[in-house]
Amino acid sequence: xxxxxxxxxxxxxxxxxxxxxxxxxxxxxxxxxxxxxxxxxxxxxxxxxxxxxxxxxxxxxxxxxxxxxxxxxxxxxxxxxxxxxxxxxxxxxxxxxxxxxxxxxxxxxxxxxxxxxxxxxxxxxxxxxxxxxxxxxxxxxxxxxxxxxxxxxxxxxxxxxxxxxxxxxxxxxxxxxxxxxxxxxxxxxxxxxxxxxxxxxxxxxxxxxxxxxxxxxxxxxxxxxxxxxxxxxxxxxxxxxxxxxxxxxxxxxxxxxxxxxxxxxxxxxxxxxxxxxxxxxxxxxxxxxxxxxxxxxxxxxxxxxxxxxxxx
Amino acid sequence: xxxxxxxxxxxxxxxxxxxxxxxxxxxxxxxxxxxxxxxxxxxxxxxxxxxxxxxxxxxxxxxxxxxxxxxxxxxxxxxxxxxxxxxxxxxxxxxxxxxxxxxxxxxxxxxxxxxxxxxxxxxxxxxxxxxxxxxxxxxxxxxxxxxxxxxxxxxxxxxxxxxxxxxxxxxxxxxxxxxxxxxxxxxxxxxxxxxxxxxxxxxxxxxxxxxxxxxxxxxxxxxxxxxxxxxxxxxxxxxxxxxxxxxxxxxxxxxxxxxxxxxxxxxxxxxxxxxxxxxxxxxxxxxxxxxxxxxxxxxxxxxx
Numbered sequence: 001x002x003x004x005x006x007x008x009x010x011x012x013x014x015x016x017x018x019x020x021x022x023x024x025x026x027x028x029x030x031x032x033x034x035x036x037x038x039x040x041x042x043x044x045x046x047x048x049x050x051x052x053x054x055x056x057x058x059x060x061x062x063x064x065x066x067x068x069x070x071x072x073x074x075x076x077x078x079x080x081x082x083x084x085x086x087x088x089x090x091x092x093x094x095x096x097x098x099x100x101x102x103x104x105x106x107x108x109x110x111x112x113x114x115x116x117x118x119x120x121x122x123x124x125x126x127x128x129x130x131x132x133x134x135x136x137x138x139x140x141x142x143x144x145x146x147x148x149x150x151x152x153x154x155x156x157x158x159x160x161x162x163x164x165x166x167x168x169x170x171x172x173x174x175x176x177x178x179x180x181x182x183x184x185x186x187x188x189x190x191x192x193x194x195x196x197x198x199x200x201x202x203x204x205x206x207x208x209x210x211x212x213x214x215x216x217x218x219x220x221x222x223x224x225x226x227x228x229x230x231x232x233x234x235x236x237x238x239x240x241x242x243x244x245x246x247x248x249x250x251x252x253x254x255x256x257x258x259x260x261x262x263x264x265x266x267x268x269x270x271x272x273x274x275x276x277x278x279x280x281x282x283x284x285x286x287x288x289x290x291x292x293x294x295x296x297x298x299x300x301x302x303x304x305x306x307x308x309x310x311x312x
Numbered sequence: 313x314x315x316x317x318x319x320x321x322x323x324x325x326x327x328x329x330x331x332x333x334x335x336x337x338x339x340x341x342x343x344x345x346x347x348x349x350x351x352x353x354x355x356x357x358x359x360x361x362x363x364x365x366x367x368x369x370x371x372x373x374x375x376x377x378x379x380x381x382x383x384x385x386x387x388x389x390x391x392x393x394x395x396x397x398x399x400x401x402x403x404x405x406x407x408x409x410x411x412x413x414x415x416x417x418x419x420x421x422x423x424x425x426x427x428x429x430x431x432x433x434x435x436x437x438x439x440x441x442x443x444x445x446x447x448x449x450x451x452x453x454x455x456x457x458x459x460x461x462x463x464x465x466x467x468x469x470x471x472x473x474x475x476x477x478x479x480x481x482x483x484x485x486x487x488x489x490x491x492x493x494x495x496x497x498x499x500x501x502x503x504x505x506x507x508x509x510x511x512x513x514x515x516x517x518x519x520x521x522x523x524x525x526x527x528x529x530x531x532x533x534x535x536x537x538x539x540x541x542x543x544x545x546x547x548x549x550x551x552x553x554x555x556x557x558x559x560x561x562x563x564x565x566x567x568x569x570x571x572x573x574x575x576x577x578x579x580x581x582x583x584x585x586x587x588x589x590x591x592x593x594x595x596x597x598x599x600x601x602x603x604x605x606x607x608x609x610x611x612x613x614x615x616x
Contacts, residue, residue: 105607117596
């Protein structure tokens with residue numbers, strides 16, 4: 001008998017696979033869904049780092065570094081995007097470990113500020129290296145699937161869907177494994193974890209590296225999907241989105257970032273079509289505040305809450 | 313190389329920018345000291361304060377300096393609301409929650425401002441904006457001098473308040489030891505609330521002075537300023553007013569002088585490069601270096 005979680009996963013995957021077949025190759029729907037998938041990868045990666053108690057406010061740094069390195073390598077060496085996306089991830093992981101080295105000793109808001117600082121720093125350096133990066137204007141980027149292929153947008157969607165599934169599966173395995181347990185132990189009490197013989201530094205760096213790797217891949221996927229990259233990938237909002245998704249969905253769980261990304265993205269898109277611009281961000285801000293206050297385990301805890309309510 | 317005639321105005325500009333950072337940092341410092349909460353949305357309080365001044369000025373047209381206390385009062389009330397509705401209920405549930413909550417507040421305030429006042433940059437013209445005071449070889453807008461003076465007055469008043477007034481002493485006691493302060497009969501929750509109100513009012517003062525001196529305000533200006541204020545708090549030390557003053561002025565001057573010097577240096581080697589993009593980055597570089605060397609801040613308590 002398969003678990004409830006696995007069943008839910010398979011059902012949602014089936015839905016994801018069927019959507020293009022049901023709605024046809026609808027450019028709008030597929031674009032929204034593709035970006036949603038990219039952000040599922042991104043949020044899951046952020047969540048993994050948060051699992052170790054390190055709440056980063058500057059993950060856009062890795063998102064952008066993954067994107068830029070993939071774009072530049074694809075352009076200058078002529079590699080296909082599928083290969084450069086991996087290189088982008090590796091590069092982001094490398095930078096992630098370097099940044100992690102400066103961050104392992106920091107706690108809470110110090111860490112938050114420094115990671116935010118690194119994102120601004122990455123933004124500045126990218127603009128300064130305008131010969132390589134195109135400065136403020138950015139660069140045109142090879143598409144993931146050439147536009148000449150008919151229905152390329154559908155293939156892109158499936159490609160990113162496969163990547164998302166693989167990523168979520170790997171992150172799930174990591175969270176279930178000893179590494180995940182070690183990270184949780186560090187989050188709950190770093191000193192105790194150390195006393196129990198957990199190499200805190202090693203695991204924190206590992207979390208940084210893995211998280212940055214997948215974030216880099218997400219960044220590279222997004223820009224190869226859009227076909228261009230600008231320094232806006234380092235924007236503060238890009239750093240904040242995965243946090244909103246993870247917190248609203250449910251922190252430290254595998255399904256939380258997925259649920260959060262889907263719910264908030266659908267809400268955001270729906271309200272956008274409704275004609276709301278700033279109002280919808282106000283609403284999202286309010287939702288975040290209300291969730292932190294009244295539903296600290298996120299949307300995924302709602303069924304439990306309802307059950308507990310019905311039982312009482 | 314560097315030209316003194318250019319360097320002096322840049323330094324004066326830095327001094328004036330430093331005053332804004334100091335006002336912001338002292339509020340942040342107070343809230344952090346008393347509640348041990350970092351309000352990442354502190355920059356948004358500055359932004360809303362600036363917009364209130366802009367708004368009241370546009371409607372009434374009175375001397376903008378007279379609006380500063382109005383803006384401070386309104387922000388104090390908003391600050392109380394934030395403390396009671398947002399931060400107090402989640403106190404003690406983990407520092408990550410405070411960060412997430414601040415993010416929610418940032419989204420809320422930024423977009424509320426964009427909704428109410430459009431995302432365009434706004435500014436107001438001070439009635440004194442044409443008056444220039446010659447100091448040595450340079451001419452200085454009189455607004456800058458007024459702002460520096462107002463900051464000095466605020467700082468002295470704040471210092472006296474913290475040293476002499478009963479409430480100020482209660483705030484200091486609470487920030488030193490919350491339990492002991494509560495046992496001594498101090499209503500620490502009331503102290504929390506009033507500290508938050510004062511911090512918000514100081515942020516409003518900083519924002520109002522910023523917009524009066526002809527700087528642009530837009531809904532997204534707050535985040536970077538909040539981080540700079542945080543850098544000032546870290547550099548100057550938690551709870552230290554003199555530290556905040558020195559750090560604020562240093563940061564204000566450094567972020568204006570360093571890019572200029574870098575440019576001059578590059579020019580000396582015949583490299584044409586603009587370093588103006590580095591202006592906002594300097595604070596982070598300082599912050600990162602300090603935190604790498606000393607993870608709890610320059611004057612932070614010892615870990616473990």
